[in-house]
Amino acid sequence: MTKVAVIGAGSWGTALAMVLADNEIDVNIWARRKEQIAEINEHHTNTKYLPDIGLSDRIVGFTNMEDVLDGVDVVLLVVPTKAIRETVREMASVLSKEVTIIHASKGIEPGSHKRISEMIEEEMNNSGKLKDVVVLSGPSHAEEVSLRQPTTVTVSSKRLAASELAQDLFINQHFRVYTNTDLVGVEIGGALKNTIALVCGLTDGMKMGDNTKAAIMTRGLAEIARVGVKLGANPLTFAGLSGLGDLIVTCTSMHSRNYRAGYMIGQGKTLEEVLTSMGMVVEGIRTTKAAYELATKLEVDMPITSALYAVLFEGLQPAQATERLMGRVKKHEVEQLNIDF
Ligand SMILES: NC(=O)C1=CN([C@@H]2O[C@H](COP(=O)(O)OP(=O)(O)OC[C@H]3O[C@@H](n4cnc5c(N)ncnc54)[C@H](OP(=O)(O)O)[C@@H]3O)[C@@H](O)[C@H]2O)C=CC1
Numbered sequence: 001m002t003k004v005a006v007i008g009a010g011s012w013g014t015a016l017a018m019v020l021a022d023n024e025i026d027v028n029i030w031a032r033r034k035e036q037i038a039e040i041n042e043h044h045t046n047t048k049y050l051p052d053i054g055l056s057d058r059i060v061g062f063t064n065m066e067d068v069l070d071g072v073d074v075v076l077l078v079v080p081t082k083a084i085r086e087t088v089r090e091m092a093s094v095l096s097k098e099v100t101i102i103h104a105s106k107g108i109e110p111g112s113h114k115r116i117s118e119m120i121e122e123e124m125n126n127s128g129k130l131k132d133v134v135v136l137s138g139p140s141h142a143e144e145v146s147l148r149q150p151t152t153v154t155v156s157s158k159r160l161a162a163s164e165l166a167q168d169l170f171i172n173q174h175f176r177v178y179t180n181t182d183l184v185g186v187e188i189g190g191a192l193k194n195t196i197a198l199v200c201g202l203t204d205g206m207k208m209g210d211n212t213k214a215a216i217m218t219r220g221l222a223e224i225a226r227v228g229v230k231l232g233a234n235p236l237t238f239a240g241l242s243g244l245g246d247l248i249v250t251c252t253s254m255h256s257r258n259y260r261a262g263y264m265i266g267q268g269k270t271l272e273e274v275l276t277s278m279g280m281v282v283e284g285i286r287t288t289k290a291a292y293e294l295a296t297k298l299e300v301d302m303p304i305t306s307a308l309y310a311v312l313f314e315g316l317q318p319a320q321a322t323e324r325l326m327g328r329v330k331k332h333e334v335e336q337l338n339i340d341f
């Protein structure tokens with residue numbers, strides 16, 4: 001039986017550990033706080049992140065990286081994007097054998113504009129301990145997965161066999177897992193939808209209507225696909241689970257931290273107030289910075305992302321951002337992508 005370690009015991013790491021436990025896989029889970037691990041081991045709960053569920057006793061907690069990784073074949077990495085590099089570096093320093101790393105985080109690194117699989121490869125590079133990197137992404141709120149609500153996700157890797165390994169580990173009657181060979185498209189869709197969800201929350205917080213939200217989602221997907229294709233993604237991926245699917249679930253649900261953060265900003269709260277009150281990761285803030293830099297570097301038009309960047313980091317008022325977006329020069333809706341199939 002494959003031995004799995006889950007690194008990161010926030011909402012998503014814990015919900016995915018539950019899926020593995022449902023599949024009769026014993027799971028080692030790592031968190032940095034001793035009191036959280038004590039709660040998981042003694043009470044089989046994780047009340048800060050998933051208050052409504054009890055955890056399987058197949059899930060055993062650790063705070064020591066060497067212990068949690070001892071003898072595992074597969075690592076599920078689910079820490080916020082900003083913690084990926086330091087966490088992987090620590091893993092590389094103590095791993096005793098080669099592993100497949102499945103990551104389920106959604107983000108892009110500001111400055112380097114690297115995707116998460118690229119950061120993992122860089123940090124594992126000299127260790128000789130990395131077999132494959134797989135991404136798991138799609139429309140999947142932890143709160144619903146932990147209640148076994150029917151959910152679909154996609155897994156992708158440079159090697160199909162590695163995606164199939166991840167598919168076999170996670171798939172069950174409640175959690176349907178597809179494979180997709182477009183690693184770039186899957187990671188870009190999952191990361192950039194968070195920016196668009198922030199904007200949908202923001203417009204809802206400003207009491208704008210459903211027409212506005214549909215416009216943001218549709219034109220938001222167009223700009224995600226534009227930059228994704230420039231990075232080598234297949235445009236059809238953006239119509240799938242990790243693109244449109246995740247965009248819908250994140251832009252329309254109060255479970256989404258990105259949507260909720262945008263909503264509060266739309267109601268007039270400052271970014272600092274929002275982040276303090278949230279207490280959970282809001283990936284879209286940092287990703288908006290990375291996406292804005294990427295759009296500038298690649299000379300790709302990303303007007304919604306750029307407008308949000310100006311609101312978050314340059315003090316533009318949301319009402320002015322709306323004027324800016326609606327007053328742009330007239331355009332064709334569908335552009336030539338110059339792609340051969
Ligand atoms: N929640 C969801 O439904 C989904 C989330 N994701 C993605 O999963 C990733 C993790 O998100 P999620 O679990 O929801 O986040 P949460 O906010 O629920 O939990 C964050 C977790 O990361 C830990 N953490 C924070 N900073 C660091 C650090 N510097 N080093 C190590 N650990 C750290 C926290 O520990 P502590 O408690 O000690 O602060 C906590 O365990 C994100 O990229 C998110 O986009 C993807 C799909 C669904």
Ligand SMILES: O=C(CO)COP(=O)(O)O
Binds near residue numbers: 138141
């Ligand atoms: O990615 C998610 C659902 O698929 C969760 O989104 P949030 O991080 O906005 O909660």
